[in-house]
Amino acid sequence: MSERMRVLAPRPALAQYASYGGGLGGRFSRRGMLAGAGALGMGLLAGCQSSGSVASSPAADGRIESKLNVYSWGDYDDPDVLDAWSAAHDVKLQVDAYGSNEELIAKLAAARGTSGYDIVVPTGLRVPDMAEHGLIQKLDMSLIPNLDTIDPNFRGQDYDPNDEYSVCKAWGTTGFVYDTSAVPRELTSWQDFIDVAQDEANGTTMLLEDPWEVVAIALAALGHDLNTIDEGELDEAADIVVEQLAPTARAYLGNANTAMAQGGFVLMQAFNGDARQGIMEADDPDRWKFVFPTPSANIWTDNWCLATGAPNPDAAHSFINHVIAPDNAFAQVDYIGYHTGSSVLAEPGIEDDFDFADIVFPTQEVLDRLVPSEFNSGQARRVEIFTDAQARSGT
Template sequence: MQINKTPLVLSLAGLMLAGQVQAQDNKLYLFNWTEYMDPAIIEAFEEQHDVDVVESYFNSNPEMFAKLQAGGTSQYDIIVPSNYYIPRLIETGLVQELDKSKLDNLDNVMEQFVDPSYDPGSRYSAPYQWGVTGVIYNTETFPDAPKSWSLLFDSETNSEYPFGLIGDGQVTVGSACAYLGHGYDCASTDAWREAAQLLLDTKGRETFSGFTNGTPALQQLARGVTHASMSYNGDFLFYKEENPETFSEMAFMIPDEGAEMWIDAMMIPRDAPNPEMAHKFIDFILDAEVGAQLSNYNYYASPNKAARPHLDEVLAKPPVLPSEADLERLQFTPTLKGEQLQVFQQLWSEVKSR
């Protein structure tokens, strides 16, 4: 019986494996930020490639990174991290190199994104969208709001209205550094400690509502739970379009002390179930008309030079495209590693826990 049983088991196992592969060929697993993809683009891609796109969402880079470390490299085909997390993903071996021979539309990428500092030669990433992190506030509550981080960090400027900060440690600490005069891209321990103390003082105020990432921060503003919060320029315009009445009195501000400019990029996890389809998806997004459709939907700036003729007018002016003066104040979040990263993580843990 054993002689006959072994081939049968192997045969069944082979059939099961074949079924899994066939099922996988018909799916693409996308791990993206919330409210960041036009459903019509997904539908068009599904129809063109006869595939089902399964979307999952994250609200912060740390959340995305933690899920990949916990086995997510085999659960997703495409991830969309921000620039300062890209080196960390590469160095920890969580992503794979792109096969550029499968990306016909790569030539559509703007020159400044072709050989970025966070991924020299764009070996692992293709740009998705770029934007700015600033302050969204209620203009009725703050009719004379200064163009400054003081709206969040100074108890005299805002003494009675609830406000929120982003839960991404580097972005929030960088903003506190900028307010203190150290520059948004501060990377010294002394500057971090001063910024951490400012954040602890800020947390201690009765009007501090907490650390909130992504879409929930906009929802709190819409409901009046907060009257000012750190958030993103594209999210602001998206919610203003979707909720014209509740967001009619909201404004987006880039503080004069400096703020974050970021780039989100598409990457393929190391053990992606369907890397072939992942390359097709990246190339699809890099198409001129699709790239414009994406920006027209989520109100973020496109890194696609071929998309320019197809972009809506609102995307060619602030807050999507910052003024020249504001652009000079924007900086990338620095990439941390080794002992420097450990020191920062310890400081941030103290801020969150105390």
């Protein structure tokens, strides 16, 4: 295993396009959140019943259903990988897109097992409450033999310690990208981000449409725990976000790629895969630089899960097994810009096969300082800070 991907971090700390049919719409953020989404919290799950059921096994002759319905983040899989599975099994594949975990949860909670979706792709921190309230059901891992090809660092996570409900789809982190022609000096920290936002990038700064992520900028610069629930520390962060960052912000978007395509931005908070895509599609990619900022930032995972009441469970297992196969890992990473957790990506020299590989494969030094976001009692305050910031920005 290469040094770059030796380990992510100690495991306890780690925690479509309307439809698919061969033609894909524009890219969205796979992490874009509605401004107030986090405040909904567990309220979305009220009244849902818990479920520990396991999907049925396929027919003895190996046949699977003729349809599969997937509900995922927009444009989050290589179309060729999807086409190959659909054609091989003569299955009609439908992929619908959502923009936030809360949107996904609201849809499943309202349907109460009748959504018609088979596969959903929640972020890791939402897996436990979705399982507890019966929105997802246990997978039959015996039908997903390619699970053995997932790097051990992405199995047995705190949100699913026994690998019952989820299979790693992708993971990433948060940083920022800046225009080196406007900011010729080297930036390395979140404090640098705050300083540049008030100077060279005043009025041309983009912040993510995500309360946790925006508040984390200030918490990191202050040296506080990114998941703090301490009211005093959150108040300190509020002063920075509302008084220093908000007046400089031109927009709150879910995707730095969108901001780069629109133009007019100098500094953008960004998820690493989105930033890579934006840089690759830019007319002058060398003009842009992505930073894994010190002292810390979020690390997240998205996961393949089986929706409760899935009408096509056999096709769902077959699909997941296909998408995580080692021979599909390269195509998936190259298309979405995020590491899939496949152990094949840990082979020495694999980075040489990717453009802007340093954005996809953070160094071990970076990985060691990343922390997963937590959905805790401080979320309501974060949403309040975020809402105040947007009002101050006039957005």
